[in-house]
Amino acid sequence: MSKIGERLPGIVLAGIIAVAAWFLGKLLPIAGGPVFGLLLGMMIAFWKRPKIFDPGVAYTAKKILQYAIIFIGFGMNLFHVFEIGSQTLLLMVFTLTSAFLAAYFLGKCLKTSRDTTILIGVGTAICGGSAIAATAPVIGAKDEDVASAISTIFLFNVIAAFLFPFLGHLLGMTDYQFGLWAGTAVNDTSSVVAAGYTFSDEAGSLAVIVKLTRTLMILPITVALAMYMSRGQKTEGKEYKLSKIFPWFVLGFLLASVANTWLLLPTGTGDFLAEVGKFMIIMAMAAIGLNTNLIRLLKNGLRPILLGLCCWIVLAVTSLIVQYFLLGA
Numbered sequence: 001m002s003k004i005g006e007r008l009p010g011i012v013l014a015g016i017i018a019v020a021a022w023f024l025g026k027l028l029p030i031a032g033g034p035v036f037g038l039l040l041g042m043m044i045a046f047w048k049r050p051k052i053f054d055p056g057v058a059y060t061a062k063k064i065l066q067y068a069i070i071f072i073g074f075g076m077n078l079f080h081v082f083e084i085g086s087q088t089l090l091l092m093v094f095t096l097t098s099a100f101l102a103a104y105f106l107g108k109c110l111k112t113s114r115d116t117t118i119l120i121g122v123g124t125a126i127c128g129g130s131a132i133a134a135t136a137p138v139i140g141a142k143d144e145d146v147a148s149a150i151s152t153i154f155l156f157n158v159i160a161a162f163l164f165p166f167l168g169h170l171l172g173m174t175d176y177q178f179g180l181w182a183g184t185a186v187n188d189t190s191s192v193v194a195a196g197y198t199f200s201d202e203a204g205s206l207a208v209i210v211k212l213t214r215t216l217m218i219l220p221i222t223v224a225l226a227m228y229m230s231r232g233q234k235t236e237g238k239e240y241k242l243s244k245i246f247p248w249f250v251l252g253f254l255l256a257s258v259a260n261t262w263l264l265l266p267t268g269t270g271d272f273l274a275e276v277g278k279f280m281i282i283m284a285m286a287a288i289g290l291n292t293n294l295i296r297l298l299k300n301g302l303r304p305i306l307l308g309l310c311c312w313i314v315l316a317v318t319s320l321i322v323q324y325f326l327l328g329a
Helices: 003-029 032-046 052-077 078-112 114-127 129-139 143-170 173-186 189-199 201-214 218-235 248-262 269-290 293-301 302-327
Strands: none
Touching: 003 032, 003 052, 003 114, 003 269, 032 143, 032 269, 032 293, 052 129, 052 269, 078 114, 078 173, 078 189, 078 201, 078 248, 114 218, 114 302, 129 143, 129 173, 129 218, 129 248, 129 269, 143 173, 143 189, 143 269, 143 302, 173 189, 173 201, 173 302, 189 201, 218 248, 248 269, 248 302
C-alpha cells in the first residue's frame, strides 16, 4: 500500500495529461493520442515538478507501458491474421529483414546510439509506437531514446498518410496491391487507415489486416532481443539470467489475442480492453515526455530523422519489389 501511495501522484499526473492527449488525438487522428501525450509531457517537463511525482512517473513509463501491450492484444483476431499472414509471409520476411538491415548499417554510418537504432528499426519494420513500446523495456532504453524514436516514426507516418495514396494512383496500383503496400510500409495504425481508405475501402480493409499481422511480429523480435541482451550481459561478465529481461508481457499480449479469438468474450469486450491499452500507452508516452530533456533531444534530432527516412524508403521500396517480382501481385 505504501508503494501505491508513493506512485499515485505521478500516475495521476500522467493520467491527466493522457486525457487531454486522448481528446486531441480524436480531433487529429492522423497524429494520434500517443504523440500528443509525448509532446504535452515534454512541454510540462520544463516545469520543475516536486519530487513526489517522480516514482509514479517512472512506474508509468515502464510498467504501465508493459501492461498496455497486454491489453492491446485483446484487439487482435488471429483468424484474420492467419488468413492474410499465410498469403503475405514472404512479403513480411523480406520487408522486415530489409528494414532491420538498413537500421543496423545506417545506424553505424550515422553514429546513432544503439538503443535509438533498435527502436527506430523495430518501429519502422513492425508497427510504429506499439513496437517501440514493447521493445524499450527489453533493451532498457532511456526515455529520451524512446521519445526520439516515437517522434521520428510519427513524422513519417504523417507524410505516408498523404503521400502513399497519391503514389499508389500514380503507379496504377490495384486495391490489392495498394493494401499490401500500405499494410507493410506504413507504420502506425491510424496512418494505415488514413492511407488505405483514402485509396479505396477495399484497400483500406486489407491494409489494416496486413498491419495487424505485422503487429504479431512483436513476439519473435522482442524475444530475440531479450536473448541478445542476455548474451551481451554474459560477455561483459555480468550475471546471465534471461528470465530477468525476458518480455513476459509479450506472452500476455499473445494470451490476450488468443482469448479474444477463441473465448466467448461478451460482445465489445475485446475492443474495449484494446482501447484501455491504447489509453495506457498514451499515459506511458506522457510519462516518457515528462522525463525527456527537449533541448538535448533537439540537439540530437537530425541523425535519428535521417535514419528513420532511410529505413522507411528501404521498407517501402522492398515491399514494391517483392510484390511485383516475387508475388506477381
